[in-house]
Amino acid sequence: MKTKLTALLITILAALCAGSCKKHDLRLTTTDDVNISSYLAKYPDSFSLWSGILQRTEISNFLDMYGSYTVFAPTNSGVQAWLNANNIVDVGSADVDLLKDIVKFHILEDTLTTPSFKDGKLPVPTMHGQFIITGATNEGGVSRYRINRQALVTASNIRLGNGYVHVINQVLEPARQTVAQQLAANPDYSIFVEALKETGFYRVLDSIYSDSSRRWKTVLAETNQALADSGIHSYAALKAKYSNTHPADPSDSLNLYIAYHIIPGIQFLGDIINAPSYLTMQPQEVISTKLINNEVVINEDEFNGVVEKGVLLLRNKSDNAATNGVWHTAHAHFAAKLRKPTAVYWDLATFPEIMKQPAYYGKQGFTFNKSSQEDRPIRDIDWHYNGENYVSYIYNTTHSFTNYACKTDALQIPLGAPSNNNRAQWVEFSTPPIIKGRYKVWICYRNRNSVTINVRVNGELMQRPINVGQGYPGGNDTELESLGWKKYTLGGSFAGRLAGTVELRTTERHKLRFEAVSGSNREIIFDMVHFIPVDQVQYLPRFAPDGSMVWQ
């Protein structure tokens, strides 16, 4: 009995074991995704030539390893066309260094999908070192992405184990010439090129620095036609117009004229509009950029209410990539303008966000709230996101906060020193365009609550901290000015206080920043800021409640 039972048990056990020991198919990989080289090898009909080049240059190995790459892969017909054009019989006989150059121009060390293709350059350079520009084009009703103005994308965003492949129909070729060489090769720019040579900038634009911070230049070239439109028909005429000394002298006006046409860094048209202004190689001079009716226009600015017409950059003759930069074509002759420093009487309570609201502007108060540090309810005014997160436009013709303020309105900004965690510690404004020069900076406020602020212009600390609780002391205008005070209104508790003297090195919009250093209050009321050239009268004009200037 017992043995039978044991036998039975063993049988059952054995049966159970046998059932559980089915053979498992163990997967040793975490994914079935192939990597880039394997993918290309998988489709010899399309990519056999490109795969061959990858192998010959020994790049296929690393494209099959872990990493994140974006590869533009030309199809066989594209590669064949390139081989024919370069008189190469087959991949095996081609110069390996040439192939390497080409292959590296097709690889980016980042994963980029089509949504990051903009009008300008891709955010990272190729392994070759040069940037690739993207765009879109339409042929016969079909739109495709265009890469470097050389190839069209025929299949996009193929996701593989170590990056993305975009299939293109032509081989991309990096630029072989420098900016200087490209310009020199084009007779339309002969006067400009001659000026480049005479001023010594040709050499700068003809060299390729390995240091990437010095390598790239953006040139805004002028055609002979553009110069002729301004009455300049030859290099001699150009030289006669500008040069007083020797053109190679950095202080010579012709030298400065050329320097003003060169921007350090590489800026394609799609990129150039992303910043409002660029410092040129002419010391302290900037070029401003704007997009007007989808055209890129430089130097269209408003100074003291007068709009100065800008110069168009011609799209079809721009975005010319070279080994050391890019060049564009300006539609007209332009040079840095010599402007005399001019006073700017800046009413802080005039900005587009409030002026667009007829129900509030010049009628009643309005509060701008901020919901995060990134939130910018007013484009040109930013403030610390902390506690009371608002800036108020206040308007009242009778209340003592604004009754004598310029246009009877002002900005109320709660500010507190760092020890206070319920109010913003700083507020920062973008000024209107101010011409370069030395200015005295006057902060004009309603003196009420004692909070001391530091004033910074472009980050530079002004000499005097300002206590916005203080009113001006007794004395006449000159006595007051010598103490750094002025009466800028016709009455009321309003004071203008000199924060210091600042050297503005460029003609553009600057940053003005107030930082609370002691005290804390909700009712801090700023009306105006005056930038007045040091050699001009400081205490006049005063401002009437209707906003008009009073010169007495």
Add this chain to the structure above:
Amino acid sequence: MKKAPFYILLIWVAAGSGSCKKWLNLKPENGIVGDEFWNTKEQVDAAVTGIYTSLQLNTELFFIWGEARADMVTPAVRASQDELDMVNLNMLPNNSFVNWRSFYQSINYCNTVIQMAPGVLQKDNTFTREHLNRAVGEAQAIRALLYFYLVRSFGEVPLKLDATLSDKNIQNLPKSSSAEVLEQIVSDLRNAEAGLPMTYGAIDQDKGRVTRYAVNAILADVYLWMDRYEDAIRECDKIITSNKFSLVSGFNFFTSIFYLGNSPESIFELQFDLQRLNPFYTMHHPDNRRWSASQLLPENVYGIDMVSPVPQADARGDERSFRSTDFTIWKYIGADDNGDNFRERDQSFAHWIFYRYADILLLKAEAMNEMNQPLEASRIVKTIRNRANAIDFKIMDSLNKEPMSVYILEERQRELAFEGKRWYDVLRNAKRNDYRRRQLLLDLAARSMPADRKQAAFNRLLDNNSHYFPVYFYELQTNKLLEQNPFYK
């Protein structure tokens, strides 16, 4: 003592059998299975109600599909990358906002009612044929409406017309051409029209469920999309001559139509209430919004009166459709018409309006203008403008068709701001007569696109396929018969 194991076994068996009383019953204990359903008229009504409930889940897409690519909205701080890509007309097939799954889910509910409800006629004697026609009509109308959204958004979509009741019914379908889908939509709507009542006897049901007028409204929109102007006008007239609808006064524009909902102007709107909130609070509230109104609205769309001492204001503009102080989309989350108070988070039940009377009037105006009657069209537009106290900052040329069509489109933009219409309106006008007015789309991009993407966007818009979404990648993986929109290959 040797019997002890036996007793233990006995107890174990007894205990076991006791706990598994219904061990042969395979039916779920907390649900109803198909065999037991579709027996009574109440069950038919429940299934129809389920269709409306499922529509609520699509509301976010109704908004985003109709507005994201157009010029009335801009993405705000919390907008996702997928939303930004859609705004930039730069979508990938894995963009989560082009997933049509929830649409087909609702369509399947419609298909189920259309397929199963007739069988109830034999099982429930109190279920009348009239009741059946109504139920099937509601399902057909909503199915048509959903396909209309799909065909306008994707161009070509698979046409699934029978119910998927179990895994056995799963089938792969290829895409049907846009003409086929539109034909099906028209035939569905015409069938539905006959069976649907003019009224359900209660105001919230008349606005919240498909009436015959709602079908006329959808049909008018569909016909206009198909450039069948006479048909569109005929459907509009059915609504206009019924005298059941009227424009609310400009004074009540926001409160009546959007804050309270179910206004005399409303024809068909998706109801939300305390139990069922809309998705708009988190989408639009300034604290965490993904979408805000375009900064161009005050100056370029509604106009600003800088002259009058008390500025004239469009009753549909600032503090009604949007709030110009922070560019909040006000229609769905505002609680008053002076821009002061928001709805509370738990009170966010503004309805989603599919069609309202002003929409129908403007559809009719557009159709009449296309039939070379700009003067008649202009009269309708003036009615709309007078109600709104609109600012005349552009001159209406009521004698010429071309300028009038531009004006009607702009009036629709003002009147139907953020109601999920703008992209479809512009596309409908642009594509008419073999894309003769493609420039409308380019102008739209010029206004809504970031500066560094405009040039590429213009060139992409020249490809007609770019006006339609890509098929979501998961659908392509599971259904091998589907083909991707060639623009996204």
